[in-house]
Amino acid sequence: MARGAAGVGKSTVVVLDNGAGFCKAGIGGEADPSLVMPNCMARPRSAKKWVFGDQISEVQDIQGISIRRAMDRGYLINPDTEKEIWDRIFKTHLKIRPSECSLLLVEPLFSIPAIQKSTDEIIFEEFGFQSLYVGNAPALTHNYHAECAPESFLAKSNCSLVVDAGFSFTHAAPVFDGFVVNHAAKRMNLGGKALTNYLKELVSYRAWNMMDETYIMEDVKEKLCFCSLDISTDLDIARRRGRSNYYQCDYILPDGIKYKRGFVKDPDAAAAYISKRQRLDSEVEEGVQEVISREAEAPREELRTIGKAGIPTKADQQVLTLTNERFLVPEMLFHPADLGMNEAGLAECIVRAVKACHPSLYPVLYSNVLLTGGSTLFHGFKERLETELRPLVPDEFQVSVQSVDNPLLAAWKGGSLLAASQEFQKAAVTKKEYEECGSMRCRRRFML
Incomplete structure (x- = not known):
């Protein structure tokens, strides 16, 4: 996908990576998001009014500050709060009119239909966007990394195992030909x-x-x-x-x-x-x-x-x-069972994801383990994961763990590339199609 300049008016595409920890928002085609803000609302102990995540830095007394999040465990549980946050992002920071724009939304894998329907209602009925495309972090991160390093083995094979360690969860998701292999993706409820x-x-x-x-x-x-x-x-x-x-x-x-x-x-x-x-x-x-x-x-x-x-x-x-x-705190990701949690460690999660794919993909996936998400920013994370993964992988396979240049923004940057390409217009669902067919039928187009 080629990088292009964002248009204006009806051709403007807003890219929103709606993470549970942070919202990353900007205009498609740009190199970096215009805004990165906590996806929450907060209330200081001494105040009655709730403030938005981007206003927390202005709060004088942060001791005992209450945090209200729109998402929990990666799922949208408070649509009204999310709508308020998005309204501030679109109107106060991006200064756009949703009715004149399209939206590329980055959602977590395996979002349940009821939440997808609620999200679509906010996008089309509350804000009135012209069209919508829904992507996921592993696929967009893979495409972004392949675009940045076109001569790499990952780009030439167009296949990788993306480890997305975010705020609410961690996914080990095989990506083949630019799309997530959904049946093989594994999830840890740790983030x-x-x-x-x-x-x-x-x-x-x-x-x-x-x-x-x-x-x-x-x-x-x-x-x-x-x-x-x-x-x-x-x-x-x-x-x-x-x-x-x-x-x-x-x-x-x-x-x-x-x-x-x-x-x-x-x-x-x-x-x-x-x-x-x-x-x-x-x-x-x-x-x-x-x-x-x-x-x-x-x-x-x-x-x-x-x-x-x-x-x-x-x-x-x-x-x-x-x-x-x-x-000891990051150790949870590698050995959660030591703390009494009924979860496999990250290395075992990766092996299970690879084994759920066709055997011919094993060597390619182990050679292209790609890290993204804010929880991969701990110093030594990459080296520790390689140390944990190597004993679990057969000797004939090479293990290579690599990180994108900015794990927190990689999915947004991948979405920005897609929003500036012709593929976006072909794949996006228009408001008219949504009104005629409903949310579920339109969502099938995104292969999520």
Whole structure:
């Protein structure tokens, strides 16, 4: 599909990736979305009025802020809230008239007919769009990656196994000839929301009660969590005391007075594990051990009060200290059974998806595992998945895991390419067709 310029008036195509965590919206043909905003409404503890996701950054006191989402577990459960959010996106941010535009909507796989019907009613009857095309994230991500790397094996074979780890769920979906092989796609009911909830439980048990601080804990998760490459070794390190435990770091909680937002106390110290993994030189390791020994000799009280200019200390601020929580939270995706969840791990989920396809596709799918979705942004995710997947795959097959350039926006960018192509006009359902045939008959065209 060739990249083209978006038209105006009746030829304008709005591309909306309606994720449970974030809405990504813009005009078809453009390189990037015009807007990325949380797909929710929020109400501060001290206010009676609900605000939209893009207004949360303006809220003065985010402690105890209530979050109301239109989607749960990947399904639309509150059409009225979603309609309000879309209305703000279309009229306030994109400044378009829906009756003069077409819509390309990115929906999750396996949406049930009742929800599809409700969605179509909002699009055609409430907003009055001229036409609609519904796509899914795995297929659009595959097409976008193939367009960006036309000489790659993925593009030449036109086949991949897309791992879409989002806010509500994780899909392992084989894509062949640009379309998802629906019968082979596998779903894990684990995503960014479950990881945030698990992090809330861990820190609430050990430190502050953060069960009502979803917004703050999402920020903690995104800034501090990472995937372990050797869980037993990392647990050993996390048990150490003092500076030799380089996984320990502090997050300064907002107090509603001096600090309106939380932040990592020492970003360099929080990212120390990255350099530790990369330092294989013995001389560097000797230097690190010398520094660690010297710091370990410092008095405890001195370490508690030493701080950089402008950085609060533990003595007078609310400090959330994290250690093994940083890598135990993403561990849910790889071994959910260890936490008592009746779910297969991500690597096993991928193997099951591949085995549901024709055997001739096995080598191609294992060689083209493509990552997308916000939950794949944890540092070390790609390497950890390769480590988990390799023992489960026969030796004669090569395993190659790769990520798109921007996992959070890849599906939207794939939709933008499609919206600017001639295929969109051929495949889209017009408002007239919807009124004549109804939602279910029109939806068959999208092969979802």
